Each structure stands twice: as structure tokens, then as C-alpha cells.
Amino acid sequence: MNELLSQPALQSSLIPFCAALATGVLLMAGARRWAGLAVLVGFYAAVYPIAGFEFAPLTSTRKILLLGLAAIPVAVVLDTLRRKARVGSGVLFWLAGAALLWVVWPVVQREELRVALALGGMGAIYAVLVTSFASDLAAKPRHAGVALLTMSLGTGGAALMGASALIGQLGLALGAATGAWLLLAMWKPTMGAGNTLTLPVGFLNALLGYGAFVYARLPWFALLPLGLIPLLVRFVAPDAKVASWRQTLWLVLLASPLAALAVFLSWQVEGAPPL
Amino acid sequence: MRHTFAALALATLSASAFAADSYTIDPAHTYPHFAISHLGFSTMHGRFNSTSGKIAMDRKGTGSSVEVTIATASIDTGFQKRDDHLRSADFLNAAEFPEITYKSTKIVFSGESAATVEGNLTMAGVTKPVTLNVGHIKCAVNPQSKKDVCGFDATAKIKRSDFGVKYALPNVGDDMALTFEVEAVKG
Numbered sequence: 001m002n003e004l005l006s007q008p009a010l011q012s013s014l015i016p017f018c019a020a021l022a023t024g025v026l027l028m029a030g031a032r033r034w035a036g037l038a039v040l041v042g043f044y045a046a047v048y049p050i051a052g053f054e055f056a057p058l059t060s061t062r063k064i065l066l067l068g069l070a071a072i073p074v075a076v077v078l079d080t081l082r083r084k085a086r087v088g089s090g091v092l093f094w095l096a097g098a099a100l101l102w103v104v105w106p107v108v109q110r111e112e113l114r115v116a117l118a119l120g121g122m123g124a125i126y127a128v129l130v131t132s133f134a135s136d137l138a139a140k141p142r143h144a145g146v147a148l149l150t151m152s153l154g155t156g157g158a159a160l161m162g163a164s165a166l167i168g169q170l171g172l173a174l175g176a177a178t179g180a181w182l183l184l185a186m187w188k189p190t191m192g193a194g195n196t197l198t199l200p201v202g203f204l205n206a207l208l209g210y211g212a213f214v215y216a217r218l219p220w221f222a223l224l225p226l227g228l229i230p231l232l233v234r235f236v237a238p239d240a241k242v243a244s245w246r247q248t249l250w251l252v253l254l255a256s257p258l259a260a261l262a263v264f265l266s267w268q269v270e271g272a273p274p275l
Numbered sequence: 276m277r278h279t280f281a282a283l284a285l286a287t288l289s290a291s292a293f294a295a296d297s298y299t300i301d302p303a304h305t306y307p308h309f310a311i312s313h314l315g316f317s318t319m320h321g322r323f324n325s326t327s328g329k330i331a332m333d334r335k336g337t338g339s340s341v342e343v344t345i346a347t348a349s350i351d352t353g354f355q356k357r358d359d360h361l362r363s364a365d366f367l368n369a370a371e372f373p374e375i376t377y378k379s380t381k382i383v384f385s386g387e388s389a390a391t392v393e394g395n396l397t398m399a400g401v402t403k404p405v406t407l408n409v410g411h412i413k414c415a416v417n418p419q420s421k422k423d424v425c426g427f428d429a430t431a432k433i434k435r436s437d438f439g440v441k442y443a444l445p446n447v448g449d450d451m452a453l454t455f456e457v458e459a460v461k462g
Contacts, residue, residue, distance in 0.1 A: 051442070057400035057439060059371060060364055061364050164363040166364060166442050215363060215364040216364060270356075
């Protein structure tokens with residue numbers, strides 16, 4: 001069993017997918033508003049075999065995992081208050097930027113001022129934009145699911161090409177968990193996404209992507225198509241006349257090329273993954 | 276009387292300070308190596324190409340010490356992509372922890388050419404005690420440079436998981452055999 005659990009492919013796909021699916025089915029039965037939590041349950045179920053749950057010393061990767069956990073109660077509170085994350089909560093996104101700065105601080109603090117400002121500033125802006133773009137999809141479950149699925153898979157794939165199998169696995173696991181949630185959303189179209197899904201998952205994508213740029217070799221420009229995914233998906237209007245699965249498929253076809261582009265760019269610069 | 280004691284103390288301190296010979300590590304002849312199991316198929320060897328530090332040699336007293344700083348990013352296993360992976364957050368996280376350091380706490384000589392060095396190894400932000408077994412100590416004048424040189428070989432064994440470097444366990448081994456070839460120039 002231990003040997004099975006130590007297989008990277010299993011850790012990043014089956015474990016998060018099954019955990020998210022099972023949790024989602026349970027939440028749908030009694031607490032549909034929190035169904036987005038299923039993705040986080042699936043993700044952190046995969047975190048245990050991939051990276052473990054130790055937080056000392058507090059390395060950059062552990063900071064990312066900790067911040068993802070911290071985002072959950074914030075999102076739950078927002079959904080409880082039935083508020084849009086953007087309305088009156090602009091400070092939330094700037095906190096996301098500050099959090100990313102905390103993750104990359106060990107590198108930023110050693111650079112000369114000009115480079116530090118660029119590195120830290122770019123990261124903060126990336127976190128702000130990705131988190132807010134993702135949060136804007138809170139009321140559109142299929143859009144949110146597709147955007148976060150493709151963004152996560154793209155982040156994971158690009159990180160894998162960028163010499164970090166660990167961040168790659170985490171991104172792919174997030175994608176697998178989101179995929180499970182999306183399947184449930186297609187089955188039950190009335191299931192909402194909410195901030196519980198979009199805020200922490202969008203935030204984690206920003207942290208993982210930028211973390212792979214700073215601490216591995218993901219090229220910075222590979223982050224651009226990833227950041228555009230939730231923005232692009234947002235402009236596709238839902239159509240009640242079209243079947244749910246068709247709409248989802250269309251959204252996937254729209255968003256996937258951007259994710260593929262990120263992976264391609266990373267592969268072009270860095271070559272094959274470190275296997 | 277007080278002045279006499281102070282003078283004696285100062286003289287003793289000065290004497291002990293001069294008892295230890297100071298050496299600066301020669302980066303061109305100092306390389307830490309490691310060996311680790313790769314999926315159980317073979318033992319992968321690698322080394323770090325950039326090392327600096329100081330050694331104090333005091334065979335007659337307790338003033339001997341070793342302080343070594345290794346540039347994490349200088350890891351070299353002969354394959355660029357693997358080296359990039361080892362530098363990443365998955366393993367040594369060179370961007371966050373640019374140095375691996377070893378500082379001795381106690382050195383015990385066994386005869387002329389062997390010693391045991393107890394000290395602390397700091398890697399990936401974690402510090403653990405590690406003992407080096409030192410053999411083949413030679414201190415003499417280098418016939419080419421005409422400088423006083425001390426050199427030795429040292430070995431140690433660690434578990435990378437003790438330092439929080441746990442990615443890909445157990446496929447990539449936990450046990451690491453360390454070998455150090457060290458030369459240091461007096462001054």
C-alpha cells in the first residue's frame with residue numbers, strides 16, 4: 001500500500017480526484033453551498049503523500065500550503081455573509097499580493113533594490129489579478145470549474161517542465177480535485193461555486209505558479225496565459241438553452257489552449273521534465 | 276597583584292590564540308561529494324563545485340575548528356536537468372537556502388593522520404549534528420606553490436529526511452554517503 005501511495009502519478013491524480021469526489025457528494029447532500037470545499041479536501045489529501053504536513057522549517061512550499069489553508073475560512077466567511085469577494089473587500093486581494101510577497105521574500109530580500117521591486121511587485125500583481133479574476137467566477141459554477149481546472153493543470157504541467165516535480169504535482173493534484181468538482185457541477189447544474197471554491201483555488205494557483213518561477217525554472221512569461229484563463233472564461237455568457245455538458249465542453253476547449261501554451265512555453269525553454 | 280594576574284591571563288590567552296594555525300580552504304582542491312540510491316538501480320554520485328571556509332589546526336590543544344560553506348547552487352551530478360531539479364524547492368531549494376554550512380564543535384585527533392570531527396550541518400534550513408571521520412591528514416609545504424597546506428579526506432553518513440528533504444522518498448534514497456576532499460592553505 002505504501003508503495004502504491006508513493007507513486008507520483010497516483011498522488012497527483014487518483015487520490016485528489018477520489019477524495020474530492022467523495023467529499024463533494026457528501027456536501028451536495030447536506031451543504032451544497034460549501035461544495036467548493038471538496039476541492040480543497042481533495043488537494044490536501046494529496047498534499048500528505050506528496051509533501052507531508054510538516055511546517056518546520058517554514059520553507060516557501062510550506063508557506064504556500066499554509067496560505068491555501070488560511071484562505072479557506074476567509075472564503076467560507078464571505079460565502080456565509082453572501083458577499084462577493086470584490087465588493088468592499090478589495091483589501092483581500094491586496095492581502096493575496098502581500099502573502100505572495102511573504103512566500104518569495106527569502107529571494108527578494110537578497111536582491112538589489114531594482115530587481116527586488118520587480119520580483120516582488122510582479123508577484124504581488126500576479127496574485128492580486130489571478131485571485132480576483134478567479135473570484136469573479138464565484139456565481140458561475142461551470143465557468144469557475146473549467147477555469148480553475150485548466151489553470152491548475154496548466155500550472156502543474158508548466159512547473160513540471162520548469163524543473164519542479166513537487167510544485168508540478170501540487171498543481172496537477174489541484175486540477176484533479178477541481179475536475180472531480182466539475183463533474184459533480186455538470187451532474188447537478190444548481191450546485192454553486194461560491195468564494196469557497198474560487199478564492200482559495202485561485203489563490204493557490206497564483207502561489208504555485210509564481211513559486212515555480214522563483215524557486216524552480218518556470219519562465220515568467222508562461223504565467224501570462226495562465227493568468228488570462230479566468231479572465232477569458234468570464235466573457236463567455238452562460239446559455240440556458242444549451243445543455244450543461246456542451247457548455248462545459250465549449251469552455252474547456254476555449255481555456256485549454258492557454259493552459260497548453262503555458263506548458264509549451266515552459267517546455268520550450270527548459271526541456272523535458274526532470275524524470 | 277591584580278595587574279599581575281591580568282598580565283598573566285592576557286599572556287595565556289595570546290599564547291593559546293597563536294597555538295592554532297589558521298588555514299583558508301582552497302576551493303580548487305576542496306569538493307564535497309555525495310552518493311545516493313536512485314530507485315534502487317544504481318548509486319548516483321554528485322558533488323558541489325563551490326566551497327569556502329576556514330580550518331584551525333591545534334593538535335596539542337582544543338583550538339582546532341572547521342567551518343565550511345558550500346554554495347547550494349553549485350551542485351553537479353553531470354546532468355543539467357537533474358541539477359536544476361535538485362536546486363529547486365523539491366530538494367535543496369537553492370534559491371531559498373543558498374548555502375550549506377558545517378561548523379565543528381569538537382575535534383579529536385587520533386594519531387598523526389586521523390581525527391573525528393563533531394559539528395553541525397545546516398542544510399535546507401535545518402541544523403543537525405553530523406560527525407565526520409577524517410583520515411589521511413597531511414600538513415606540509417606544497418612543493419609547487421611553496422605554501423603550507425593541510426589536506427584531508429573525510430566521510431560521513433546522513434539521512435536527507437532529517438533535514439526535511441523528503442521529496443521522492445523512498446524511490447530516491449534517504450541515506451546519503453558524504454565524502455569530503457579538503458585542502459586548505461595557511462593564512
